[in-house]
Amino acid sequence: MKVFQNIFPAVAAGYLIYILIIIMFSANPVLELMAFTGGLLFCVFTSEFREIRKELKFYFFLILIITLSNPVFSHNGITPLFFVNGNAVTVEAIAYGSNFGVMLVSVLIWFKIFGKIIDSDKFLYLFGRGTPRLAIVVSVAMRYVPMLKKRAMDIYKSHKALGMYTSESRFDRAVSLLNAFSVLIGWSLENALDTAASMRARGFGLKGHSCYSIFQFRRSDLLFLLSGLFCAAATISGMVSGNLDFIFYPEISKINMSPPAVFSYIAFAVLTYLPLLAEAGESIRWTYYKSKI
Amino acid sequence: MKKDILVLFSLILILLLIISGLNFQSVDSYYLSELESVSPDSKTVTVSIHCDGVLNYIDILNKDVAKHIPDDGDILPETVCPIKDGETVFDILCRVARNNKIQIEYKSDLQSGAYVQGINYLYEYSCGVNSGWIFSVNGKFPGYSCSEYELQDGDSVEWIYNCAQGKILD
Numbered sequence: 001m002k003v004f005q006n007i008f009p010a011v012a013a014g015y016l017i018y019i020l021i022i023i024m025f026s027a028n029p030v031l032e033l034m035a036f037t038g039g040l041l042f043c044v045f046t047s048e049f050r051e052i053r054k055e056l057k058f059y060f061f062l063i064l065i066i067t068l069s070n071p072v073f074s075h076n077g078i079t080p081l082f083f084v085n086g087n088a089v090t091v092e093a094i095a096y097g098s099n100f101g102v103m104l105v106s107v108l109i110w111f112k113i114f115g116k117i118i119d120s121d122k123f124l125y126l127f128g129r130g131t132p133r134l135a136i137v138v139s140v141a142m143r144y145v146p147m148l149k150k151r152a153m154d155i156y157k158s159h160k161a162l163g164m165y166t167s168e169s170r171f172d173r174a175v176s177l178l179n180a181f182s183v184l185i186g187w188s189l190e191n192a193l194d195t196a197a198s199m200r201a202r203g204f205g206l207k208g209h210s211c212y213s214i215f216q217f218r219r220s221d222l223l224f225l226l227s228g229l230f231c232a233a234a235t236i237s238g239m240v241s242g243n244l245d246f247i248f249y250p251e252i253s254k255i256n257m258s259p260p261a262v263f264s265y266i267a268f269a270v271l272t273y274l275p276l277l278a279e280a281g282e283s284i285r286w287t288y289y290k291s292k293i
Numbered sequence: 294m295k296k297d298i299l300v301l302f303s304l305i306l307i308l309l310l311i312i313s314g315l316n317f318q319s320v321d322s323y324y325l326s327e328l329e330s331v332s333p334d335s336k337t338v339t340v341s342i343h344c345d346g347v348l349n350y351i352d353i354l355n356k357d358v359a360k361h362i363p364d365d366g367d368i369l370p371e372t373v374c375p376i377k378d379g380e381t382v383f384d385i386l387c388r389v390a391r392n393n394k395i396q397i398e399y400k401s402d403l404q405s406g407a408y409v410q411g412i413n414y415l416y417e418y419s420c421g422v423n424s425g426w427i428f429s430v431n432g433k434f435p436g437y438s439c440s441e442y443e444l445q446d447g448d449s450v451e452w453i454y455n456c457a458q459g460k461i462l463d
Contacts, residue, residue, distance in 0.1 A: 076414065080323075083317070084315050084318075086318075087398075171300050172296065
């Protein structure tokens with residue numbers, strides 16, 4: 001993740017926010033699939049496969065569960081497969097469920113990318129001057145999840161060293177994990193208070209308090225800014241004009257293949273694949289330079 | 294170990310209980326079940342389903358839904374249907390929908406009874422914020438759940454799609 005991390009924070013944040021907004025407000029499966037594959041490939045490309053394997057499994061199960069549970073709650077649609085207690089299980093409900101699952105997972109993936117690229121330093125730089133209080137709350141919250149994971153591991157290990165989890169029963173071990181969880185919550189809440197007190201002691205948010213930052217706007221940032229703005233505008237105009245409308249109930253509508261719609265698809269594909277292409281290009285250049293040494 | 298087996302066993306038991314409560318039917322057997330013929334001495338009611346009101350607002354309706362609405366707004370013309378004692382408006386609606394291959398969707402719970410959300414792909418809220426399905430028996434709107442209303446011999450039930458922003462249409 002060399003390219004995207006070095007982009008000017010406001011440009012990178014804007015770029016990711018366009019993608020998130022488009023994913024959240026569109027139901028078009030073409031856009032959802034592009035955002036999904038683009039985000040997933042970017043994650044796979046920029047992190048160790050060992051790290052991401054568990055997450056891939058989680059995403060897969062999330063999509064599966066949403067796909068299977070939607071027909072339980074929705075019986076609309078013209079092609080029933082079979083009936084359960086007099087309620088139809090339809091193709092349309094399953095299709096809607098899978099589309100919604102993919103959408104949810106792509107939002108999760110792009111938020112993960114957002115958290116990786118806009119780290120707390122950049123976040124404070126972006127929002128620290130306008131709304132210092134909100135910025136600190138959000139950056140502490142974003143830091144919370146990886147910190148919780150690490151601390152859960154610590155607690156688990158020390159419990160193990162103390163001789164817990166020796167029972168052969170899986171049920172007993174699950175109950176012990178609950179115990180570890182309550183320790184985790186207590187520790188984290190206490191720590192959040194400590195952090196707040198420590199920030200206040202250092203004068204964060206006081207008038208005249210300045211921050212040192214190393215970010216500067218370069219020419220490549222302008223390129224990213226313009227291409228991001230252009231692609232997002234092309235996609236959003238397609239959504240507003242109704243070319244990208246897609247409906248599942250009562251019939252699954254056909255994918256719009258008219259020239260303006262295809263133009264919007266291409267624009268969104270550029271928007272979602274550009275980070276991946278930039279990273280790939282950078283790593284190719286890196287290996288090329290290394291081979292010449 | 295013993296505890297594990299106990300927990301697993303009870304989970305399987307719960308799962309089996311849920312599955313035994315479900316009744317799976319193929320599409321054909323669903324539509325063909327509960328067909329009943331009218332004999333001279335059976336008690337009958339008449340049922341009809343219309344959505345005439347929607348025809349005035351057809352352009353604000355989603356075009357895929359509009360495609361399935363009949364031109365005259367009669368989803369089901371007046372039909373004679375045999376009833377058993379104690380059958381409710383909701384039971385009869387389910388049966389005629391089955392026999393005439395009309396799609397319906399409803400919510401039901403023990404407290405407030407059944408509520409019909411959509412008939413023939415036309416759902417509540419599709420035609421303005423106060424639109425939805427209401428029913429009348431012999432020209433009167435009871436104003437409570439269709440699964441609470443028990444029918445008598447000779448009643449006439451009408452299901453109407455109401456677009457009139459909360460007012461009941463004549």
